[in-house]
Amino acid sequence: MPELVVLRDVQDSELRHIEDYLKVGGYQALKKVLLELKPEQVVDEVKKSGLRGRGGAGFPTGMKWSFIPKNVDKPKYLVVNADESEPGTCKDRVIIERNPHLLMEGIVIGSYAIGAHCCYLYIRGEYYEQAQILSLAIEEAYQHGFLGKNILRSGYDLDVHLHRGAGAYICGEETGLLESLEGKKGWPRLKPPFPAVVGLYGCPTVINNVETLATVPRIMERGADWFASLGTPKNGGTRLFAVSGHVNKPGTYELPLGIPLREIIFNYAGGMKDDKVLKAVIPGGSSCPILTADEIDVKMDFDSVAAIGSMLGSGGVVVMNEEACMVKVLLRIAKFYAHESCGQCTPCREGTTWLKNILQRVNDGQGRPKDLDHLMGIAFNMIGTTICPLSDAAALPVRSFIQKFRKEFEYHVHQKACDVAQVMV
Amino acid sequence: MPTLTINQKSITVPDGTTIIQAAEKLDIEIPRYCYHPGLSIAGSCRMCLVEVEKIPKFQPACNTRVSEGMVVHTNTEKVKEAVSGVLEFLLINHPLDCPVCDQAGECYLQEYYMKFGLYDSRMDENKIKRHKAEIIGPHVILDTERCILCSRCVRFVNEVSHSHEIGIFNRGSQSEIRLLPGKILDNNYSGNVVDICPVGALTDRDFRFQCRVWYLSETKSICPGCSRGCNISIHSNRQRPHHAGGRRVMRLKPRFNAEVNHWWICDEGRYGYKFIDDPSRISLARVKEKGEFLVLTLDQVIGRAGEKLREALEKVGRDSVVVVASPRLTNEDLFVIRKFFGEDLGLSQIDFRVPDQNLASGDDFLLRADRNPNSRGAEAVLLDENGFDLTQLLSMENSRKLQLLCLFEQDLTKTLGEAWAKKFLQQFEYVIYVGSNENETSVLSHLTLPSATYAETEGTFTNFEGRVQKINQAVEPLGDSLPTWQIVSKLACALGYRYNYENAEEVFGELAERVVEFQDLAYEKIGDSGVEIPDISKVQV
Numbered sequence: 019m020p021e022l023v024v025l026r027d028v029q030d031s032e033l034r035h036i037e038d039y040l041k042v043g044g045y046q047a048l049k050k051v052l053l054e055l056k057p058e059q060v061v062d063e064v065k066k067s068g069l070r071g072r073g074g075a076g077f078p079t080g081m082k083w084s085f086i087p088k089n090v091d092k093p094k095y096l097v098v099n100a101d102e103s104e105p106g107t108c109k110d111r112v113i114i115e116r117n118p119h120l121l122m123e124g125i126v127i128g129s130y131a132i133g134a135h136c137c138y139l140y141i142r143g144e145y146y147e148q149a150q151i152l153s154l155a156i157e158e159a160y161q162h163g164f165l166g167k168n169i170l171r172s173g174y175d176l177d178v179h180l181h182r183g184a185g186a187y188i189c190g191e192e193t194g195l196l197e198s199l200e201g202k203k204g205w206p207r208l209k210p211p212f213p214a215v216v217g218l219y220g221c222p223t224v225i226n227n228v229e230t231l232a233t234v235p236r237i238m239e240r241g242a243d244w245f246a247s248l249g250t251p252k253n254g255g256t257r258l259f260a261v262s263g264h265v266n267k268p269g270t271y272e273l274p275l276g277i278p279l280r281e282i283i284f285n286y287a288g289g290m291k292d293d294k295v296l297k298a299v300i301p302g303g304s305s306c307p308i309l310t311a312d313e314i315d316v317k318m319d320f321d322s323v324a325a326i327g328s329m330l331g332s333g334g335v336v337v338m339n340e341e342a343c344m345v346k347v348l349l350r351i352a353k354f355y356a357h358e359s360c361g362q363c364t365p366c367r368e369g370t371t372w373l374k375n376i377l378q379r380v381n382d383g384q385g386r387p388k389d390l391d392h393l394m395g396i397a398f399n400m401i402g403t404t405i406c407p408l409s410d411a412a413a414l415p416v417r418s419f420i421q422k423f424r425k426e427f428e429y430h431v432h433q434k435a436c437d438v439a440q441v442m443v
Numbered sequence: 444m445p446t447l448t449i450n451q452k453s454i455t456v457p458d459g460t461t462i463i464q465a466a467e468k469l470d471i472e473i474p475r476y477c478y479h480p481g482l483s484i485a486g487s488c489r490m491c492l493v494e495v496e497k498i499p500k501f502q503p504a505c506n507t508r509v510s511e512g513m514v515v516h517t518n519t520e521k522v523k524e525a526v527s528g529v530l531e532f533l534l535i536n537h538p539l540d541c542p543v544c545d546q547a548g549e550c551y552l553q554e555y556y557m558k559f560g561l562y563d564s565r566m567d568e569n570k571i572k573r574h575k576a577e578i579i580g581p582h583v584i585l586d587t588e589r590c591i592l593c594s595r596c597v598r599f600v601n602e603v604s605h606s607h608e609i610g611i612f613n614r615g616s617q618s619e620i621r622l623l624p625g626k627i628l629d630n631n632y633s634g635n636v637v638d639i640c641p642v643g644a645l646t647d648r649d650f651r652f653q654c655r656v657w658y659l660s661e662t663k664s665i666c667p668g669c670s671r672g673c674n675i676s677i678h679s680n681r682q683r684p685h686h687a688g689g690r691r692v693m694r695l696k697p698r699f700n701a702e703v704n705h706w707w708i709c710d711e712g713r714y715g716y717k718f719i720d721d722p723s724r725i726s727l728a729r730v731k732e733k734g735e736f737l738v739l740t741l742d743q744v745i746g747r748a749g750e751k752l753r754e755a756l757e758k759v760g761r762d763s764v765v766v767v768a769s770p771r772l773t774n775e776d777l778f779v780i781r782k783f784f785g786e787d788l789g790l791s792q793i794d795f796r797v798p799d800q801n802l803a804s805g806d807d808f809l810l811r812a813d814r815n816p817n818s819r820g821a822e823a824v825l826l827d828e829n830g831f832d833l834t835q836l837l838s839m840e841n842s843r844k845l846q847l848l849c850l851f852e853q854d855l856t857k858t859l860g861e862a863w864a865k866k867f868l869q870q871f872e873y874v875i876y877v878g879s880n881e882n883e884t885s886v887l888s889h890l891t892l893p894s895a896t897y898a899e900t901e902g903t904f905t906n907f908e909g910r911v912q913k914i915n916q917a918v919e920p921l922g923d924s925l926p927t928w929q930i931v932s933k934l935a936c937a938l939g940y941r942y943n944y945e946n947a948e949e950v951f952g953e954l955a956e957r958v959v960e961f962q963d964l965a966y967e968k969i970g971d972s973g974v975e976i977p978d979i980s981k982v983q984v
């Protein structure tokens with residue numbers, strides 16, 4: 019069994035109350051940070067650990083923190099992105115439910131590192147229960163002096179505010195989230211300026227994912243070198259993989275970065291359900307290009323998955339067996355992005371719905387010979403042409419599905435029917 | 444001052460310049476919909492994508508600031524493909540109803556399709572149905588099917604008019620421009636959203652279906668609606684006289700002037716042109732005989748006016764004649780009035796100031812409380828040492844017999860109120876009215892001479908800041924009407940003076956020599972955007 023980082027103390031249990039968390043050594047890393055380390059030292063340690071953002075893009079966390087300008091009069095903010103909305107992803111939820119105080123501890127350390135005295139925790143509206151859990155955790159942390167004025171008599175102050183979103187996927191994009199937090203429509207912002215310079219309310223802001231921040235106390239506790247040694251070079255630590263689909267044991271597994279996808283599916287998730295044949299895997303949430311059964315020996319770290327043309331993304335592993343119709347799966351994904359496009363940029367606003375409409379026809383047995391080329395062409399025009407990556411997220415699956423399962427799509431177009439088995443021959 | 448190259452052309456620009464601005468200086472066209480220099484950057488239409496060397500992704504030219512050594516390409520195959528792709532996206536749900544769209548001919552979907560599109564349509568789905576032809580305010584009509592959601596209008600009401608009437612509602616391809624609950628697009632600058640709308644989504648109720656834009660001629664002019672002197676273009680239809688009931692001036696559009704009005708004009712000014720082709724225009728000269736108007740030739744009536752003027756001067760004397768000019772007249776008109784009545788005839792009772800009983804108010808943007816375009820010029824040209832004040836005369840109970848009153852564009856009935864105006868007019872034996880439109884004062888006059896409107900003449904106005912700006916002739920003077928300076932010149936000739944100005948420029952030449960505020964100013968130097976005279980602002984407050 020590999021070493022656990024985030025789920026270490028909560029493998030089979032929950033530490034919802036602060037007393038339980040304190041019993042397993044909770045808030046000790048914070049004590050060490052606040053009383054012994056300067057903020058720059060914390061940033062350096064996280065940089066050294068090689069921790070990369072767990073939200074999906076994999077940007078080095080320490081570097082993100084170091085972008086916060088030092089000598090500005092404006093307040094600085096830490097914003098926690100708990101708007102976990104990528105289809106196939108449910109890892110942050112596990113952290114919040116099982117170990118909310120680990121997240122709180124990470125929040126205080128992160129805020130201290132960037133010089134923030136105010137933190138907003140933005141959680142998706144559908145996570146009502148999880149919001150209750152966090153609300154309680156915040157309350158307890160205040161009661162025990164881990165939040166509020168003069169934390170652990172270090173002279174450092176921090177307030178944390180919980181904010182529930184209203185259910186838009188786009189508010190998980192960091193600048194869309196900031197807009198939403200400011201009470202506006204969740205339209206991602208044009209960059210530059212980047213949030214580190216002009217973020218929430220025009221002030222320097224760091225936006226970090228839940229899993230990223232929950233990892234930080236462990237790095238401070240055990241050291242950067244320990245953390246880095248868990249993964250592969252440039253991909254330090256572990257990752258929470260949320261495995262779903264046609265497997266025997268769907269669930270969230272914490273595993274070291276670089277573990278082969280095959281091992282995740284067949285060792286940890288218990289292999290294919292009913293011994294059906296594996297057909298395809300989405301490795302990191304619905305926006306990631308799909309992998310075929312031949313590609314599952316890929317190492318699950320940011321760089322290895324990118325090298326074969328997909329993304330590690332948010333760690334949502336969706337496993338599909340031979341009976342899954344790829345047209346139908348892609349249509350489902352396309353529907354999601356058409357519904358969630360904010361409508362700001364032309365290619366995404368128009369392209370997502372156009373893709374969906376064509377795929378609907380193909381799925382319904384009304385495909386036309388040129389449809390597949392059109393889908394590819396539309397997707398091509400959507401990639402890299404918009405303010406935020408939602409357009410890419412909608413287009414990349416289309417491209418990869420059609421490239422890798424073209425015969426299946428052609429069968430739909432020409433035979434006006436779905437016959438997955440025939441294509442699989 | 445970074446130096447960059449765009450399409451192999453090099454240019455040095457100030458810090459903070461964006462690629463789109465630098466390209467404009469090089470005359471390289473980068474297509475854009477959401478970008479407007481008068482509004483904040485939205486960066487969402489994605490038409491201005493360019494390639495910048497060493498940056499892997501396309502960059503929006505509107506939001507990318509230039510840096511030293513930057514190498515930009517706007518015409519590579521990659522960029523062309525991206526731009527034509529964006530255009531295709533914009534058009535898939537567009538109704539393509541150009542034949543019935545007012546914007547046709549000045550629509551940037553048409554324009555850019557021809558320049559950057561020219562692809563074969565791949566759209567084979569049903570288009571999204573949306574709200575059509577919705578009246579959203581007194582001047583503007585909205586067709587959301589034609590809308591490309593560039594958000595210019597939304598930014599305008601938020602950033603320029605600060606009136607916040609409209610917004611983008613819903614999400615994704617269901618996004619639509621809508622009025623905010625309980626609001627209508629009703630502010631004094633609402634017409635500007637039609638100008639900045641790059642497509643036919645927002646059209647002008649006033650101009651709607653009146654004339655195709657390709658029949659319009661543009662003439663640079665100045666709005667006569669208030670003392671701001673906003674720069675405008677008069678759009679007139681000289682090719683299709685049977686359109687729009689024979690109206691010649693079809694609409695006014697703002698004309699950029701960084702010193703005066705930027706890109707905007709107010710609705711009061713924009714829609715204040717109707718008097719030019721109104722049935723109330725006085726197109727023929729006439730005299731009143733036995734209570735009935737008798738239309739005669741212009742020369743006959745001017746001859747009659749000359750006789751009346753001579754009679755008054757000879758029988759009673761100079762102080763029996765009063766001239767009321769108008770701050771709506773051009774500097775040239777006013778100068779000829781001053782020269783003939785003041786200098787040649789030696790009259791001292793010349794003024795243009797009538798105490799307006801219905802004072803308008805201005806706003807904190809463009810509209811000024813003084814609704815006259817040339818008060819400043821009238822002060823400079825007419826007010827001198829003589830010290831005559833019409834207000835005193837108006838408020839006095841006059842015992843002495845006044846002989847002749849000559850009114851230029853002065854509807855005293857409106858400004859003074861009916862009772863006061865009638866009382867004043869009755870003190871005169873004879874009233875001459877020179878003006879462009881009929882009103883309650885003109886019908887009381889004994890002799891009426893038709894003058895041209897600002898759209899039918901050329902000359903200059905001086906705005907409240909002392910900026911001298913030029914108006915140009917858009918259409919021919921209606922009927923027998925003539926510019927006021929020509930009418931006065933003819934009158935002077937009738938009395939034996941030699942007035943043979945060829946055009947307004949000649950009048951201005953003499954004005955510049957004779958009136959200190961205009962000294963050293965040459966007509967051709969005024970150009971399209973005017974010249975500010977610092978001296979004039981010190982003359983009068």
